[in-house]
Amino acid sequence: MAELTRPAADLHAELAELGIDLDTGTRRRAEYSFDASNYRVPPLAVAFPHTPADVVAIVRACTDRGIPVTSRGGGTSLAGNAIGRGVVLDFSRHMNRVRAVDASARTAVVEPGIVLTDLQKDVQLATDGAFTFAPDPSSKSRATVGGAIGNDACGNHSVRYGRTSDHVVALDLVTASGHRLTATRDGLRATDPDDVPAVDEAARIATGLDLLTQEHLGDFRLELGRIPRQVSGFHLANLLPENGFDVAxxxxxxxGTCAVIVAATVALVPVPPAAMLLCLGYHDLVDAARDNAIILDYSPAAIEGIDSAIVDTMRHLRGADSVVGLPDGQAWLYVDLDGDDLAEVELRGAELVSKLRAAGRLVDSRVVGDPAERASLWRVREDGAGLSARLVEGGESWTGWEDSAVAPDQLADYLVDIKALLAEFDLTGVMYGHFGAGCMHIRINFDQRTDEGRDVMSRFIHRAAELCVRFGGSMSGEHGDGRARSALLPMMYTPTMMAAFATFKRLWDPAAVLNPGSIVEPEPLLGNLALDGVNPRAWQTSFDLTPTSDVPVAPFVHAVQGCIGVGRCRASTGGVMCPSYRATGDEKDSTRGRARALQEMVRNSPTVADGWRSEDVKESLDLCLSCKACSTDCPVGVDMATYKSEFLDHHYRGRVRPLSHYSLGWLPVWLKIAERSAPVVNRLTAGRLAKVAARLGGLTPHRSMPEFASRKQIRREVGETSRDGTADVVVLADTFTRGFRPEVVGAASRVLADAGLSSQCRSDVCCGLTWISTGQLKQATKTLTRAAELLDDGTDRPIVVLEPSCAAAFRKDLPELVHTDAARRVAARIRSFAGAVLERTEAGWSPSVPVPEDVTVQTHCHEYAVFGAAAQRKALQAVGVPRVREATGCCGVAGNFGFEADHYDLSMQVAEQALAPALRDSPEDAVILTDGFSCHMQVRQLDPDRSSKHLAQLLDPAPPSKPDHQSGD
Structure with missing residues (x-):
């Protein structure tokens, strides 16, 4: 850890005496050096307040020392307004509750760190679904109320509901001097009327605000509030007499430049009884924007636009069926219509389509009625920022000019001119946005790594700002000014207005300690860019991480810089990533937090030094379960499991490894040995020596060990390996299945025969997964090279791998670690068993055995990530299972992770995210399906009375008459 400066050391000591959590560690500071913007500013420390009293103490201590304070929620700011050099206050960790919901008053009192979707869920639960909190930015699953207030966030339905400012009733504040004030819609008062210093401060600020307003009545009326999305600058028009001196x-x-928010009273809106989503297809976004005026006449709740580049990227990352329900076109509008009566809404929708067709620009349309289709379409829009960052062809795009807004009726002409400007600079922009509000998000392929590229970026942004101002627009339409736009504000506002902004800031924060550099007295536009100054070191890797397009950095650097901070890994619902963050709530344990530590490592920055030997990075990666869910759930496709494996390989070269790397990492070798004396080994691991053996292997004593299959049982189920190549498919008995569940091999062969396919069983190759997950890549590559040579038999026969994690390793890791044509050919032939079943049903096969009525399936993380999120559910539905209950979330074992002594407790917490509740909700006679052996063991740990099956056993036309226990030779 770097030595603390004197102010930081004094601050740490003072706050520690008060029991306040202030983290000055290098790893923590690395995690909070970034938000979702282009910028990097390492803080002095990060604080995690529990109460408003904690905030008062922190702010007073910082002000006394002249240390800046930056408020932070989900860290999803695209403008750089959630990072700072002093103390960063993370409210999302502890101050994240709904304090009260008043349905009669239609208000809720909330803490600043609550995530928007959690607030919406709590409000709807408290009001029986009658009300909700309206603002719904695309980042709502991880953005917080405090952040939404800080930026005046809007969202997809702002056409109907406006901005966050339209829903704020009161704000409880801590001022820079450490006083508690409450701003309301008609003034400012001390939160505690008996707190005399706070009363005096409220009076001083209120008097100053009144004088400021009286001096600038005409300026505020002429320059502010001109378009729906004028977010740039301070919103001083709310202080005008006609607006009631609305300080809140x-x-x-x-x-966060004026005060620190510790609570907010927000207004709630009714949930419409009837709604429909209309999806409209166009040739391009300009045509779509020209229909804005027609659509607005029909009172939509939302008009959102996307282009084909984002859709193509989503399908590339998550499969063709990840986007369903789109009509023909190359650009699309999502139009939400709602009301009190569904018939009226449907009639309005039909009339709208008819009028759009008559206008001549509409290519195709459809009403999206299926909830799954609606969810998939909205997810494309909500993941727009990430999906547009790394596109199918491999190019990068960045923020910089991504949040401008104009009047909705001028949007089409603005798009024409901004496209012309892009072409003039030979830049490409990926566009999406809130068409109904005139707000466009554009990510542009700026080169921020070179002087020439940064010069182009600067000149383009200044020209774009001039263009926006010419249209009477706002440089920020919802993300705020921050570091990205504050320096441009004099282009948008007169010197008089800029002076008024400075006075407003000074009234609240005379010492200028609150988020300095935003709006007033900004830092340079291109100062502190995260991509500027990256260490040019080669960073050689075993995995082939070469991007599909040229970038002037090492492939590993490019890969870890894929994280742009959108923070979907911090969402508590939806998808599978990131199970460890969902368990701990600590930024360290999010995919983003780990990526930020790696990004600092490749910079060789003072915060994370020592390169591959970094203890900070090792600590950050420790609780990564290597579930691979981030590789598909992350909009940018960050694959932390791969980066962790690569890091561990370098970190432990020439060093003693953790015991589990030898016991579990070399499991394929131990299984070969154990099969010769399985009965003896099983008695030892199940008896009194079990805990001793576990301790010697670095394993937890709290988890029962699996039974090893004997050579006799393996021979009976697997048979002798055939190399004649005449069978239709190859069934690969992977290490886990062969060693622990060989009965699955026989079942799989019988199912395939029932489906009309002859099979050749092979058990002489290994995917190397245990070496990959423990970062022993030399041995993994050697193992996979041999496997590729043996399996590359000159045919294109499918290779059906029974363990999903092994199938995923063969499909993805094999060609990345073994750089041969044979490896690529073998990888292309790999199928999971669920995938093979689905292929056969699509060819007309149906099982000859009756299927159960009710199945609970633990979705395997690796199959989810590599073969598609719905692989197992689709297979079960295809064979006719009427009710499929999915436990979509990591089981918590994740190969070696859940067996390691230090990870058992977290493993069981992760199980509570999906698997454990699904087991509790499943009827006693429901079949539990676990194709993954790790999932199988976790079911046994959670409910010893439950048994679980592999899909092959479920469909087996000739199952054993009774359980086949391990037997001797």
């Missing part, structure tokens, strides 16, 4: 709304959008 004047503070919304101030980006």
């Amino acid at each position: 709304r004047a503070l919304v959008g101030s980006e």
Whole structure:
């Protein structure tokens, strides 16, 4: 850890005496050096307040020392307004509750760190679904109320519901001097009326605000509030007499530069009884924007636009069926219509389509009625920022000019001109946005790594700002100004208005300690860019991480810089990533937190030094379960399991490894030995020596060990390996299946025969997964090279791998570690068993055995990531299972992870995210399906009275008459 400066050491000591969590560690500071913007600013420390009193103490201590304070929620800011050089206050960790919901008053009192979707869920639960909190930015599953207030966030339905400022009733604040004030819609008061210093401060600020307003009545009326999305600058028009001297709304959008929010009273809106989603296809986004005026006449709740580049990227990352329900076109609008009566809404929708067809620009349309289709379409829109960052062809795009807004009726002409400007600079922009509100998000292929590229970026942004101002627009339409736009504000506002902004800031924060550099007295536009100054070191890797397009950095650097901070890994619902973050709530344990530590490592920065030997990075990666879910759930496709494996390989070269790397990492070798004396080994691992053996192997004593299959049983189920190549498919008895569940091999062969396919069983190759997950890549590559040579038999026969994690390793890791044509050919032939079943049903086969009525399936993380999120559910539905209950989330064992002594407790916490609740909700007679051996063991741990099956056993036309226990030779 780097030595603390004197102010930081004094601050740490003072706050520690008060029991306040202030983290000055190098790893923690690395995690909070970034938000979702282009910028990097390492903080002095990160604080995790529990109460408003903690915030008062922190702010007072910082102000006394002249240390800046930056408020932070989900860290999803695209403008750089959630990072700072002093103390960063993370409210998302502890101050994240709904304090009260008042349905009669239609208000809720909330803490700043609550995530928007959690607030919406709690409100709907408290009001029986009658009300909700309206603002719904695309980042709502991880963005917080405090962040939404700080930026005046809007969202997909802002056409109907406006901005966050339209829903703020009151704000409880801590001022820079450490006083508790409450801003309301008609003034400012001390939170505690008996707190005399706070009363005095409220009076001083209120008097100053009144004088400021009286001096600038005309300026505020002429320059502010001209278009729906004028978010840039301070919202001082709310102080005008006709607006009731609304101090609360004047503070919304101030980006933490004036006060620290510790609670908010927000207004709630009714949930419409009837709604429909209309999807409209166009040739391009300009045509779509020209229909804005027609659509707005039909009172939509939302008009959202995307282009084909984002859709193509989603399908590339997550499969063709990840986007369903789109009509023909190359650009699309999502139009939400709602009301009190569904018939009226449907009639309005039909009339709208008819009028759009008559206008001549509409290519195709459809009403999206299926909930799954609606969810898939909205997810494309919500993941737009990430999906557009790394596109199918491999190019990069970045923020910089991504949040401008104009009047909705001018959007089409603005798009024409901004496209022309892009072409002039030979830049490409990926566009999506809130068409109904005139707000466009554009990610552009800026080169931020070179002087020439940064010069082009600067000149383009200044020209784009001039263009926006010419249209009477706002440089920020919802993300705030931050470091990205504050320096441009004098292009948008007069010197008089800029002076008024400075006075407003000074009234609240005379010492200028609150989020300095935003809005007033900004830092340079291209200062502190995260991509500037990366260590040019080669960073050689075993995995082939070469991007599909040229970038001037090492492939590993390019890979870890794929994380742009959108923070979907911090979402508590939806998808599978990131199971460890969902268990701990600590940024360290998110995919983003780990990526930030790696990004600092490749910079060789003072915060994370020592390269591959970094203890900070090792600590950050420790609780990664290597589930691979991030490789598909992350909009940018960050594959932390691969990066962890690569790091561990370098970190432990020439060093003693953890015991589990030898016991579990070399499991394929131990299984070969154990099969010769399985009965003896099983008695030892199940008896009194079990805990001793576990301790010697670095394993947890709390988990029962699996039974090893004997050579006799393996021979009976697997048979002798055939090399004649005449069978239709190759069934690969992977190491786990051969060693622990050989009965699955026989079942799989019989199912395939029932489906009309002859099979050749092979058990002489290994995917090397245990060496990959423990970062022993030399042995993994050697193992996979041999496997590729043996399996590359000159045919294109499918290779059906029974263990999903092994199938995923053969499909993805094999060609990345073994750089041969044979490896690529073998990888292309790999199928999971669920995938093979689905292929046969699509060819017309149906099982000859009756299927159960009710199946609970543990979705395997690796199969989810590599073969598609719905692989097992689709297979079960295809064979006719009427009710499929999915436990979509990591089981918690994840190969070696859940067996390691230090990880058992977290493993069981992760199980509570999906698998454990699914088991509790499953009827006693429901079949539990676990194709993955790790999942099978976790079911046994959670409910010893439950048994679980592999899909092959479920469909086996000739199952054994009774359980086949391990037997001797």
